[in-house]
Amino acid sequence: MHQILAIIKKDILQWMRRPLYFISSTLLAILIITCVGNTLTGSNSISFGLYDPEKLSQLARYLGESHRFQVHTYGDLNTAKKDLSDHKIVALANVSQDPLEDQVQIVTDGRNPMIDQQISAGILNVLTKKDKELNLPLQSVTLFPVTFSLRDYITPGLAAYLCYVLASMNLGFSWIYEWMEKTYRQIILAPNGLRAAIIAKTFTVTVEASIVLWLSLCLTAPVAGFTLGNNLLGLAGFTLLSMFCYTCVGLGAACLLKTIRIYTMTVSILGVALMFMSGVVIPTDAMPLWEQAGAKAFPMYYSADAFKGVMLGTPADYAHDALLLVCWACLGLATATILLTKRKATL
Amino acid sequence: MSHVNSITVAERIADNRVEPTIKALALTKLFGERLSVDQLSFQVFPGELYALLGDNGAGKTTTINMLTTLLGPTSGRFTICGYDGLRQAEKAKSMFGVVSQDVAIYQELTAYENLNFIADLYGLPRRKAAPRINLLLDTAGLADRANDKVGDFSMGMQRKLSIAVAILPEPRVLFMDEPTVGLDPASRLQIWSTLKELRGQGVTILLTTHYLEEAELLADRIGIIRQGRLVIEGTIDELRHRIESIRGVSITLKGPVDPDDLQRRVARCTAVVNARSHFDPLRNTLSFMQPKDLPLTHLLDTTLQWLKQEKIPFSRFTTSEPSLEDIFLTIVEREDDIQISPGRNGAE
Numbered sequence: 001m002h003q004i005l006a007i008i009k010k011d012i013l014q015w016m017r018r019p020l021y022f023i024s025s026t027l028l029a030i031l032i033i034t035c036v037g038n039t040l041t042g043s044n045s046i047s048f049g050l051y052d053p054e055k056l057s058q059l060a061r062y063l064g065e066s067h068r069f070q071v072h073t074y075g076d077l078n079t080a081k082k083d084l085s086d087h088k089i090v091a092l093a094n095v096s097q098d099p100l101e102d103q104v105q106i107v108t109d110g111r112n113p114m115i116d117q118q119i120s121a122g123i124l125n126v127l128t129k130k131d132k133e134l135n136l137p138l139q140s141v142t143l144f145p146v147t148f149s150l151r152d153y154i155t156p157g158l159a160a161y162l163c164y165v166l167a168s169m170n171l172g173f174s175w176i177y178e179w180m181e182k183t184y185r186q187i188i189l190a191p192n193g194l195r196a197a198i199i200a201k202t203f204t205v206t207v208e209a210s211i212v213l214w215l216s217l218c219l220t221a222p223v224a225g226f227t228l229g230n231n232l233l234g235l236a237g238f239t240l241l242s243m244f245c246y247t248c249v250g251l252g253a254a255c256l257l258k259t260i261r262i263y264t265m266t267v268s269i270l271g272v273a274l275m276f277m278s279g280v281v282i283p284t285d286a287m288p289l290w291e292q293a294g295a296k297a298f299p300m301y302y303s304a305d306a307f308k309g310v311m312l313g314t315p316a317d318y319a320h321d322a323l324l325l326v327c328w329a330c331l332g333l334a335t336a337t338i339l340l341t342k343r344k345a346t347l
Numbered sequence: 348m349s350h351v352n353s354i355t356v357a358e359r360i361a362d363n364r365v366e367p368t369i370k371a372l373a374l375t376k377l378f379g380e381r382l383s384v385d386q387l388s389f390q391v392f393p394g395e396l397y398a399l400l401g402d403n404g405a406g407k408t409t410t411i412n413m414l415t416t417l418l419g420p421t422s423g424r425f426t427i428c429g430y431d432g433l434r435q436a437e438k439a440k441s442m443f444g445v446v447s448q449d450v451a452i453y454q455e456l457t458a459y460e461n462l463n464f465i466a467d468l469y470g471l472p473r474r475k476a477a478p479r480i481n482l483l484l485d486t487a488g489l490a491d492r493a494n495d496k497v498g499d500f501s502m503g504m505q506r507k508l509s510i511a512v513a514i515l516p517e518p519r520v521l522f523m524d525e526p527t528v529g530l531d532p533a534s535r536l537q538i539w540s541t542l543k544e545l546r547g548q549g550v551t552i553l554l555t556t557h558y559l560e561e562a563e564l565l566a567d568r569i570g571i572i573r574q575g576r577l578v579i580e581g582t583i584d585e586l587r588h589r590i591e592s593i594r595g596v597s598i599t600l601k602g603p604v605d606p607d608d609l610q611r612r613v614a615r616c617t618a619v620v621n622a623r624s625h626f627d628p629l630r631n632t633l634s635f636m637q638p639k640d641l642p643l644t645h646l647l648d649t650t651l652q653w654l655k656q657e658k659i660p661f662s663r664f665t666t667s668e669p670s671l672e673d674i675f676l677t678i679v680e681r682e683d684d685i686q687i688s689p690g691r692n693g694a695e
Binding site (some may be wrong): 002003181183185189196342 | 438
């Protein structure tokens with residue numbers, strides 16, 4: 001026990017002596033939550049042109065009220081089309097001025113399918129909300145009452161992703177740094193040092209990374225406008241559990257990969273893939289079946305599910321999520337213990 | 348070398364009732380197909396400083412790593428203070444400290460914090476740890492830098508601190524892997540002084556080194572390892588006796604010398620052909636060892652006559668006891684030609 005406490009004390013002391021590292025990892029987390037979150041949520045104030053000189057439609061009002069579009073009205077169609085080709089506007093609604101024709105043509109550049117999709121989604125959103133005013137035979141309703149926005153929905157997935165990123169980074173510094181500096185030998189040459197190191201460092205990395213995530217979420221929530229939910233205890237618990245899982249998995253990976261360069265490269269590439277595969281960005285329901293199976297093979301899926309549950313109140317199988325996270329943690333620890341025991345001098 | 352200590356150690360070695368502190372039995376290490384350590388057997392007795400000499404890649408560090416449980420041997424076994432290094436590794440670890448070749452100190456922590464960490468790691472009670480830490484810092488000459496970050500220390504200071512770290516838990520055995528490499532002469536002298544003190548306190552020390560003067564000055568016994576095998580071991584006197592030579596001869600030549608031409612001329616000298624010669628181009632010195640069966644007067648006559656015949660100008664002609672360097676070079680260069688008397692080594 002004294003050895004575990006000694007290593008924890010030493011690691012915390014080192015962590016506090018690296019304030020730049022703490023600041024940069026917090027900034028990284030804030031950056032991901034705000035920038036990635038905003039990007040995934042979709043743009044606001046998209047520059048949108050409207051040609052309706054006779055004001056036959058009420059599109060200007062409805063599109064403007066949605067805050068998704070910043071409407072520029074044109075008196076001349078050719079000028080509007082020129083601005084579209086010059087990218088001064090992203091799309092153009094050409095309302096037919098023939099009173100016998102009930103037609104609105106949405107014109108886009110055509111060379112950016114992502115923009116086209118954003119425009120379509122935005123317009124559909126406006127139309128389904130304004131169906132009564134516009135007298136449209138198209139409605140959008142939900143089966144369950146929804147109390148959160150798209151921004152709120154994205155954040156728990158990002159939090160799960162950040163658990164992976166922060167745990168991996170902290171682990172890299174905690175373990176691989178010691179290997180590189182050879183100070184690791186001091187610990188394993190002490191009686192029962194290896195066992196104490198595994199326990200102590202797993203604990204410190206879990207706690208350090210969790211503090212960074214909580215701090216980032218608390219600082220960003222009021223600015224970016226997302227909710228942390230009412231279940232703060234659950235949020236804290238699953239943060240710790242997810243961090244613990246990724247710390248153990250990361251330790252196993254570090255023992256396999258050994259050098260900081262290969263470790264960070266592998267962790268980064270894998271992180272990007274997992275981010276898109278695990279329901280962090282796109283719900284797994286919207287993915288092909290094979291991808292859904294792949295998502296459920298990795299722990300990020302379960303931590304994203306748990307985070308959505310505690311932050312949004314959506315149904316989540318907490319016991320199942322926790323079990324899978326613990327299983328992955330055990331797998332990582334077992335791998336690390338075997339490899340560390342075998343390769344003491346070469347690390 | 349402490350004469351009194353040597354006698355005490357020699358007595359211990361001769362006394363079969365004294366159990367060795369370190370006992371290695373046929374230690375072997377294979378890295379894939381490469382044999383790094385080959386059936387290495389030796390013993391180190393209580394209070395002895397045993398120096399393991401060898402070229403780069405001879406297997407010294409691999410041997411230290413096996414004895415300190417960092418590396419598992421392919422075969423063989425070893426004991427530290429009676430504990431089996433393989434089956435009782437954790438108990439064996441509590442008996443020794445290690446000063447490795449690389450300075451393994453936490454750079455962001457202060458000197459005091461580094462030592463305090465080790466004290467906590469080894470479970471030293473606080474009331475005992477604090478005075479011991481202060482004593483070690485004082486002995487290492489780091490008392491006034493106790494609260495400075497180690498990252499700001501010179502290499503010599505870090506090396507002294509790493510020795511303090513290794514001896515903080517008062518180990519009975521100390522493994523030191525080239526502890527003075529890269530240090531200036533003053534720092535090296537300070538560390539030698541510390542090692543002598545430790546040896547005087549009864550700590551058993553196994554030291555690997557490149558520096559022959561270090562081994563000559565400090566070691567009670569020396570083992571020379573080559574290609575993973577212990578080729579010869581003993582005190583310096585024993586080593587001299589075992590290589591069948593009694594005297595080193597050194598001739599400092601004047602002017603530039605063509606080494607190939609010199610070798611051809613050396614072949615014509617009967618005194619030298621019976622002993623292997625060695626030309627050092629840096630010091631412009633030809634040296635060889637006089638075999639035991641050749642009287643000194645005959646050696647002097649023959650050699651001077653040869654120098655005169657070959658018209659080789661020289662500025663200095665000296666005879667001396669074969670140095671450790673002579674012995675080492677003799678062994679590592681041409682082992683086959685060495686007549687090594689069978690001596691007591693660690694093999695059972």
